[in-house]
Amino acid sequence: xxxxxxxxxxxxxxxxxxxxxxxxxxxxxxxxxxxxxxxxxxxxxxxxxxxxxxxxxxxxxxxxxxxxxxxxxxxxxxxxxxxxxxxxxxxxxxxxxxxxxxxxxxxxxxxxxxxxx
Amino acid sequence: xxxxxxxxxxxxxxxxxxxxxxxxxxxxxxxxxxxxxxxxxxxxxxxxxxxxxxxxxxxxxxxxxxxxxxxxxxxxxxxxxxxxxxxxxxxxxxxxxxxxxxxxxxxxxxx
Numbered sequence: 001x002x003x004x005x006x007x008x009x010x011x012x013x014x015x016x017x018x019x020x021x022x023x024x025x026x027x028x029x030x031x032x033x034x035x036x037x038x039x040x041x042x043x044x045x046x047x048x049x050x051x052x053x054x055x056x057x058x059x060x061x062x063x064x065x066x067x068x069x070x071x072x073x074x075x076x077x078x079x080x081x082x083x084x085x086x087x088x089x090x091x092x093x094x095x096x097x098x099x100x101x102x103x104x105x106x107x108x109x110x111x112x113x114x115x116x117x
Numbered sequence: 118x119x120x121x122x123x124x125x126x127x128x129x130x131x132x133x134x135x136x137x138x139x140x141x142x143x144x145x146x147x148x149x150x151x152x153x154x155x156x157x158x159x160x161x162x163x164x165x166x167x168x169x170x171x172x173x174x175x176x177x178x179x180x181x182x183x184x185x186x187x188x189x190x191x192x193x194x195x196x197x198x199x200x201x202x203x204x205x206x207x208x209x210x211x212x213x214x215x216x217x218x219x220x221x222x223x224x225x226x227x228x
Contacts, residue, residue: 042220043208043219046217093162095216105150105164107164108154110161
């Protein structure tokens with residue numbers, strides 16, 4: 001199946017710093033990618049939809065100035081957590097849809113664990 | 118807004134037995150996709166099975182099958198001949214314009 005990578009897999013940073021997380025579709029192009037946040041023992045919550053060549057669409061309650069999304073190419077989307085605080089510590093997952101003759105399937109990256117000290 | 122409901126926070130099954138995980142959803146769309154994903158302790162989301170809403174035939178993938186009831190907006194997952202490696206969190210998901218997840222069901226497989 002299709003592969004989506006994320007980098008880094010883990011990051012620890014100090015409060016007030018910014019952290020960039022990359023999401024790449026390795027063997028297919030994705031005009032749209034999705035960013036999720038998952039707290040321990042909870043489900044995935046959609047944060048935003050990343051659109052290649054245009055602005056990201058954010059879910060209600062997600063601060064667009066804090067979570068900057070850039071869809072630089074058809075295979076790369078980045079999420080930058082600006083001025084990170086301990087409450088931003090979470091597991092961040094991206095996904096990219098691949099459209100085939102069988103319709104759409106979402107492929108997920110392995111996730112990035114962010115810890116803000 | 119689309120919502121996905123998994124009413125079973127936890128389920129347990131004996132190895133080699135069959136278990137069914139429930140999922141209901143709410144939507145006004147007529148064209149959409151439904152998925153079951155498995156999330157083991159590694160937290161990598163693994164696609165288990167998918168169903169196109171326009172297809173009446175229930176999807177099957179080896180030991181995994183679904184019971185898709187479009188009118189009832191129900192999409193349950195049946196795991197046959199359960200194996201120890203099936204133990205994980207299972208998420209039901211709905212995809213139209215974007216993907217929404219249920220709260221998840223933690224499946225335990227007893228040897």
